[in-house]
Amino acid sequence: MSGKVSRQWLQWANKIEDEVNCDVEAGLDLGKNLGDYLLKSQNYIDRRKLICLLKEELGNLLSEEEIDIIANATQNCVRDRIQVKIQSTDVA
Structure with missing residues (x-):
């Protein structure tokens, strides 16, 4: 994996979490910095x-x-x- 988070991947991950009714929260824990991370990544x-x-x-x-x-x-x-x-x- 390249380390970049695409919008498509986020939508896919969110859909999977919704389907299994849980919030895995796997990967980077960026918390309040998620917006900054996404802006810089794409x-x-x-x-x-x-x-x-x-x-x-x-x-x-x-x-x-x-x-x-x-x-x-x-x-x-x-x-x-x-x-x-x-x-x-x-x-x-």
Whole structure:
């Protein structure tokens, strides 16, 4: 196993626990840090698709380096916004 937790795996594990009516809690015990762990373990935007879209729309105006900078900034912005959402639900 790669050590990365995918959304599909989490859904599968949750379904199995529900089916057997228990909470195994196997694996890392991240507790309140689970949101941070998930944010760091996966990108919420498919980078390849993002780059393709930016090149299609802006490729004649911007260099590949500039498009890469925009893609990085976009992914970071999405990660930060999701982190704020997760933290606000942790507090509630």
